[in-house]
Amino acid sequence: MFDLKQAIEKANHVTFLTGAGVSVPSGIPDYRSKNGLYAGHQNPEYLLSQDNLRDHPEDFYKFVKASMYYPDAKPNVIHEKMAAISNEKGTIVTQNVDGLHAKAGAKHVVEFHGNLYRIYCQKCHQTFNYQQYLQSDRHEKDGGILRPDIVLYGEALPEQAISQAVSAVGEADLIIICGTSFQVAPFSMLVNYAQPNTQIVAINEQRLRLPFKFEMIQADAQQVFQAL
Ligand SMILES: [Zn+2]
Incomplete structure (x- = not known):
């Protein structure tokens, strides 16, 4: 059987590519599963x-405010172990907008889709904290609409996040995909920037079908990281 612990020990640079599944044990619903964020919505991608x-x-604000903020959520063992490993020798590139990797103490995090807890006014670009946003989505001073600094459907990814993610993947000799079915581009395209000899591992409860060579660890990610 593939020995993840040994692979991590041997690696010089470990890059984690993470998705919603990593935060589910922290009580944050994922997007697409039965009880996920999108459940019961006709066109959830339009909402976001x-x-x-x-x-x-007003619809956007209502949905985001009611469904996406979990300020009391705490990092779980996956976040904690990833933080320790990446602080020593690696990077975490995440699709998650919940900020939990940073909350776990990870210093090298690329938030590919932004962060829900950073708020700004669309009119004047002044920043606000999320508590202010949860009170009102209007900037009283100029009437501007406040929004979270996340990448919405139809928006381009920030160039800085792309370039940081691409270099993190290019530097890695071990890539660990976790908490994501890795089907959604452009995130899933990041592996195209891996070196030819970089080992790629995917941890997921369901077997993944991916268009490149990888080691599948079919298991609960919490148990896998607990054992590291
Ligand atoms: Zn403003």
């Missing part, structure tokens, strides 16, 4: 789109 924010800012 640039068009919805522009055309129906």
Whole structure:
């Protein structure tokens, strides 16, 4: 059987590519599963789109405020072990917008889709804290609409996040995919920047089908990280 612990010990640079599954044990629902964020919504991707924010800012705000903020969520063992490993020799590139990798103490984190807890006014770009946003989505001073600094459907990814993610993948001799089915581009395209000899491992309860060579660890990620 593949020995993850040994692979991590031998590696010079470990890059983690993480998704919603990593935060589920912290009580944050994922997007697409039965009880996920999108459950019961006809067109959930529209709710989180640039068009919805522009055309129906009150619907956007209502959905985000009611469904996405979990300020009391705590990092779990996956976040903690990843933080320790990446602080020593690696990077975490995450699709998650919950900030839990940083909360676990990880210093080398690329938040590919931004962070829900960073808020800014679309009109004047002043920043706010999330508590202010949860009170109101209007900037009283100029009437601007506040929004979280996350990448919405229809929006481009920040260039800095792309370049940091691409270099983290290019530097890695071990890539660990965790908490994601790794089907959604452009995140899933990041492996194209890996060196040819870089080992790729995926940890997931369901077997993944991916268009490249990788080691599948079919298990509960919490148990896998607990054992490291
Ligand atoms: Zn403003």
